[in-house]
């Protein structure tokens with residue numbers, strides 16, 4: 001019998017400290033940085049984001065999201081034999097955040113590793129987990145996107161610091177006789193390293209170079225709208241389906257204008273696009289599983305529906321994944 005992988009539960013977690021645009025505008029004004037709610041909403045669709053407080057790390061957010069996903073899937077940490085964490089803001093240089101989460105869950109013994117593909121990280125991680133389950137390497141995986149981007153933001157740079165937030169989302173993906181994940185498509189083009197990066201690195205006991213996020217927003221915007229259409233079409237073609245078969249589009253939540261443009265190109269109504277960027281900001285690798293969990297828990301998305309997940313981010317990386325829930 002053919003072996004597939006299926007999502008059996010989702011979970012997410014947002015740190016309690018929520019900043020509306022007005023809160024952030026006031027904090028930035030105190031530092032002499034001028035921005036406004038009107039500019040942020042008009043250019044990005046973002047109205048609020050959550051930030052961690054001191055002493056809270058990516059693994060802490062991941063742990064809460066994972067617990068929620070395990071509960072939804074009706075299983076325990078002991079049933080998990082693979083943990084993949086997508087993050088660009090890991091707790092440590094090493095070991096992986098996945099190993100730290102594994103230990104916090106008390107699920108020791110299975111495979112655990114991180115995937116680093118910035119905002120496409122969750123699509124990459126889910127694709128890897130799907131392949132490992134289909135080939136029999138794993139039975140039941142926790143796939144997590146978790147970020148504390150507030151730690152790498154330059155709060156003197158208004159062109160980037162208003163865009164991002166912290167959070168985590170997780171899914172339990174398990175072996176199944178019936179298809180859950182139908183097709184996926186991954187890409188990268190390393191010549192665009194410089195348009196979105198944190199260029200610093202650890203050396204000799206300190207950080208060398210700049211360890212804050214740098215982004216050429218317009219270059220990212222232009223690339224994003226093109227590749228998101230291409231990867232969605234490529235994924236549909238692999239599954240021999242068409243745009244009309246998509247019940248819900250769950251794009252990486254970076255900017256409402258990128259989402260609108262992608263939906264327009266794919267001829268998908270915005271009513272079928274899951275939008276959380278307004279409340280979460282851009283949570284990088286966490287944004288897609290956060291949006292997925294929110295849409296399931298609010299009853300928007302139902303079992304049996306067909307979902308297109310797609311992401312784009314630093315690298316430059318991009319990809320999409322089509323699944324039956």
Ligand code: ACO
Pocket residue numbers: 034035036039040043044118119158159160162196215216217218220221254255258282284312313314
């Ligand atoms: N508040 C007020 N004014 C601002 C702000 C701000 N926060 N930021 C920039 N401005 C000003 C600029 O200085 C500029 O002023 P000027 O005309 O006097 O020079 C003006 O607003 C317009 O700036 P642009 O950069 O042209 O604004 P644009 O419409 O391109 O919007 C934005 C900028 C929102 C960053 C947009 O380019 C974008 O969304 N890009 C994609 C970013 C993205 O999605 N990144 C993440 C994808 S990958 C990942 O998730 C890691």
